[in-house]
Amino acid sequence: MGENSILKVENLTKIFKTGGLFFGKKFRAVDDVSFTLGGDSASIFTIVGESGCGKTTLARMILNLIEPTSGSIEILGKRVLELSSKERSRWLPRIIQPVFQNPFESFNPLRKVYPYLIHTAVNVAGVRDKYEAVERVNQALEAVRLSPDIADRSPYELSGGQVQRLSIARAIIPRPKLIVADEPVSMIDASLRMGILNIFKQLKEDLGINFIYITHDLATAYYISDRIAVMYKGSFAEIGEAEAIFREPLHPYTQLLIDSIPRVDRKWAGKVRVAVTEVEEYLLPGCKFADRCPYVMEICKKKAPPLTRTSGGVEVACWLYSDEKH
Ligand SMILES: Nc1ncnc2c1ncn2[C@@H]1O[C@H](COP(=O)(O)OP(=O)(O)O)[C@@H](O)[C@H]1O
Ligand code: SF4
Ligand SMILES: [Mg+2]
Numbered sequence: 001m002g003e004n005s006i007l008k009v010e011n012l013t014k015i016f017k018t019g020g021l022f023f024g025k026k027f028r029a030v031d032d033v034s035f036t037l038g039g040d041s042a043s044i045f046t047i048v049g050e051s052g053c054g055k056t057t058l059a060r061m062i063l064n065l066i067e068p069t070s071g072s073i074e075i076l077g078k079r080v081l082e083l084s085s086k087e088r089s090r091w092l093p094r095i096i097q098p099v100f101q102n103p104f105e106s107f108n109p110l111r112k113v114y115p116y117l118i119h120t121a122v123n124v125a126g127v128r129d130k131y132e133a134v135e136r137v138n139q140a141l142e143a144v145r146l147s148p149d150i151a152d153r154s155p156y157e158l159s160g161g162q163v164q165r166l167s168i169a170r171a172i173i174p175r176p177k178l179i180v181a182d183e184p185v186s187m188i189d190a191s192l193r194m195g196i197l198n199i200f201k202q203l204k205e206d207l208g209i210n211f212i213y214i215t216h217d218l219a220t221a222y223y224i225s226d227r228i229a230v231m232y233k234g235s236f237a238e239i240g241e242a243e244a245i246f247r248e249p250l251h252p253y254t255q256l257l258i259d260s261i262p263r264v265d266r267k268w269a270g271k272v273r274v275a276v277t278e279v280e281e282y283l284l285p286g287c288k289f290a291d292r293c294p295y296v297m298e299i300c301k302k303k304a305p306p307l308t309r310t311s312g313g314v315e316v317a318c319w320l321y322s323d324e325k326h
Contacts, residue, residue, distance in 0.1 A: 005038035006177050006210055007062065012071035014057050029057040031234035032071070037178070037212070042204045044211040046221045046242065048257070049231030055214045059182045062212070063098050064088060093124050097171035099181040103164035107155040113166055114151040117173060125174040140169040143207070144199050161192035168199060172209065182214045197224045218257055222246055230254045233288040236307070240314030250316045252293045287319070295320060
């Protein structure tokens, strides 16, 4: 994967300072996250976790919207922090594009959609020929299954689902290699969600676009993902093929999450206590899940578990699976 990786994230960390200058607290929203995306064919990588676990902060760093405190991001082999301002504004948007939770934020409500999309084709995608720009916009609308006349309206005349399709159309006009979609269906009417997720699948198959799909919802993660990472308090607890993780979740937190999807035949049902994630500083040593974990051991409170690759290929940060002497 290394050679043709699209995105390589290494030890990415974001610390927010809150409160005052002197008495403020430091909050580790993203804590030492590493992963690689890319391969022979396009794929959908899902980051799943409860609200507040750091998903949006991670997405915003990957999208170059906020600076990491430490760690590195490489896109097509180039370190993002070392890009020139021209590369940041011209090259990067042709490789990586966002889709946000609230589609209405992507568009000026008073402006008609079509000229906005043409503007994207000319200024972001760099299409110089007017007819080609029109063609590019029409192709994008077709790919998200919207008729071109819908774009002749203003966003406030359209439904949330339609505007989210438009924001996906806008994102694919520059023909990016990767789309980072942060909770793209959580504000959409439940009956329309699958339609949007099917568009992602189709864009992956037909146009070879990779996706980072960010969600708190395991059901949609199950539906759409090739690989998933389960995020807990800023760190990845488990990462691997979605099929393997849903079949046999290894990390006790993943078991808790999957257990919360109603199923009667789960052997671990009832073992893991459900609690709301509190916002707190992660200064305690050891495993972040120790206070909720039914399998907690002495080592768990003293030392953070390293990510360990299991024989099934899944990586899990839990002492239960580590060969390291403890
Ligand atoms: N600009 C900020 N300043 C301080 N804290 C922040 C800021 N942005 C996010 N946080 C905090 O970081 C944590 C992770 O937030 P976020 O990345 O939005 O999580 P998620 O998207 O998983 O819900 C939360 O506790 C949030 O309050
Ligand atoms: S490292 Fe220990 S506390 Fe953490 S999830 Fe594994 S068993 Fe539970
Ligand atoms: Mg979020």
